Amino acid sequence: MSMSGEDDGPADSGLAPEGVTNDLVELLFFAYRDFVGDPDRMLAEYGFGRAHHRVLHFVYHYPGLTIAELLDILRITKQSLNRVLKDLIEQGHIVQKTGRSDRRQRLLYCSETGATLTAELTRVQVRRVARAIADPVADEPKGARDEHGFAAAQGFLMAMIEPEERAAVRSLMARRARSRR
Amino acid sequence: MSMSGEDDGPADSGLAPEGVTNDLVELLFFAYRDFVGDPDRMLAEYGFGRAHHRVLHFVYHYPGLTIAELLDILRITKQSLNRVLKDLIEQGHIVQKTGRSDRRQRLLYCSETGATLTAELTRVQVRRVARAIADPVADEPKGARDEHGFAAAQGFLMAMIEPEERAAVRSLMARRARSRR
DNA sequence: GAGATATGTCAACATCACTGACGTATATCG
DNA sequence: CGATATACGTCAGTGATGTTGACATATCTC
Numbered sequence: 500m501s502m503s504g505e506d507d508g509p510a511d512s513g514l515a516p517e518g519v520t521n522d523l524v525e526l527l528f529f530a531y532r533d534f535v536g537d538p539d540r541m542l543a544e545y546g547f548g549r550a551h552h553r554v555l556h557f558v559y560h561y562p563g564l565t566i567a568e569l570l571d572i573l574r575i576t577k578q579s580l581n582r583v584l585k586d587l588i589e590q591g592h593i594v595q596k597t598g599r600s601d602r603r604q605r606l607l608y609c610s611e612t613g614a615t616l617t618a619e620l621t622r623v624q625v626r627r628v629a630r631a632i633a634d635p636v637a638d639e640p641k642g643a644r645d646e647h648g649f650a651a652a653q654g655f656l657m658a659m660i661e662p663e664e665r666a667a668v669r670s671l672m673a674r675r676a677r678s679r680r
Numbered sequence: 681m682s683m684s685g686e687d688d689g690p691a692d693s694g695l696a697p698e699g700v701t702n703d704l705v706e707l708l709f710f711a712y713r714d715f716v717g718d719p720d721r722m723l724a725e726y727g728f729g730r731a732h733h734r735v736l737h738f739v740y741h742y743p744g745l746t747i748a749e750l751l752d753i754l755r756i757t758k759q760s761l762n763r764v765l766k767d768l769i770e771q772g773h774i775v776q777k778t779g780r781s782d783r784r785q786r787l788l789y790c791s792e793t794g795a796t797l798t799a800e801l802t803r804v805q806v807r808r809v810a811r812a813i814a815d816p817v818a819d820e821p822k823g824a825r826d827e828h829g830f831a832a833a834q835g836f837l838m839a840m841i842e843p844e845e846r847a848a849v850r851s852l853m854a855r856r857a858r859s860r861r
Numbered sequence: 862g863a864g865a866t867a868t869g870t871c872a873a874c875a876t877c878a879c880t881g882a883c884g885t886a887t888a889t890c891g
Numbered sequence: 892c893g894a895t896a897t898a899c900g901t902c903a904g905t906g907a908t909g910t911t912g913a914c915a916t917a918t919c920t921c
Contacts (some may be wrong), residue, residue: 518885520809523813524806524809527712527809531708550909551710560856562859565868566865566868569869576892577870578909578910581870604918622700622708625702628701632701632704648836655829671753678743746899747899748897748898748899756877762878762899763878782887784887784899785887809868820916
């Protein structure tokens with residue numbers, strides 16, 4: 500009797516049991532928190548914030564980006580972008596060049612210092628992700644039950660979390676498991 | 681010159697080729713953006729924001745949470761928490777009960793309406809994650825080359841992104857691949 | 862030359878975070 | 892019991908980042 504209606508049929512549908520997926524939802528929160536935590540701290544020393552990081556990141560990795568493209572990527576208003584972009588340009592981390600085919604465009608590039616700074620930030624984030632891929636945290640040694648790819652996603656996300664925090668996250672989620680019974 | 685493939689020879693280090701990992705870093709950004717996008721829009725109708733969502737989420741899933749525990753989970757100050765918590769209590773979505781073993785504690789619970797609202801938010805997020813696990817987006821049909829679990833992570837994160845946005849993300853990242861040569 | 866487009870900017874405002882200080886209720890310990 | 896610590900609440904001020912709305916300027920397109 501497929502209760503076909505909504506969506507998450509924990510029973511027989513090809514989809515995930517809800518309990519495990521709930522864990523993934525929370526792991527995503529914790530993983531993302533730590534994922535942006537490193538750059539946040541590094542940039543704070545320069546007086547920059549996460550918004551500056553996002554601009555630096557995309558300009559560094561996609562040199563020659565236009566303002567419009569950047570706005571579309573970041574999904575913020577041009578006023579919001581302009582505030583942080585102005586900081587970065589004034590401090591010489593980003594430079595603008597007038598577009599050659601369309602002189603209205605301001606193509607964005609990192610300066611030497613901007614590239615150095617951003618490479619540093621990227622290095623830290625890439626390292627965290629690469630390690631999480633290489634050494635996912637095996638959480639459920641029950642093996643065998645990963646037809647769906649939960650354990651893989653769970654191991655990856657848990658490995659993205661700061662090691663000292665993992666115990667706290669695990670014991671929190673164990674608490675839900677208990678109260679479900 | 682090592683033939684075989686582009687450039688990224690993970691060769692000896694157990695770690696990931698940097699190019700692919702860069703993609704994962706960005707996919708994480710886009711995936712998280714869309715992951716929180718649904719609840720953001722739903723809560724905006726109630727005049728609530730993301731901070732309210734986080735409180736509702738953890739109180740709903742871990743009934744009886746204390747203020748201190750919630751502060752530790754969210755990593756914000758009690759002043760920040762209090763602002764949103766006050767909103768939620770005044771509007772009857774969350775109730776406080778004095779702790780029985782320690783009467784200083786205020787144990788947090790969702791009311792009926794709070795539970796209904798939060799279940800709705802959770803449903804949307806769980807659905808997105810469950811689908812991404814069940815139907816990861818196969819991006820590199822080259823197969824075979826996933827000894828490290830990149831393709832799996834990439835497929836999961838891409839599937840977390842709003843379907844209409846995937847083409848844009850793909851073409852953006854293709855642009856980096858091009859400029860690397 | 863008219864109108865669309867790309868960008869910059871001013872002003873006002875909302876959300877969500879922070880610090881610092883202080884108040885109250887309750888628990889714990891000597 | 893009294894001192895001290897803990898859990899929580901709150902006032903006041905500030906900063907980062909987002910929003911809307913309006914308007915200016917340069918440049919492209921027709």
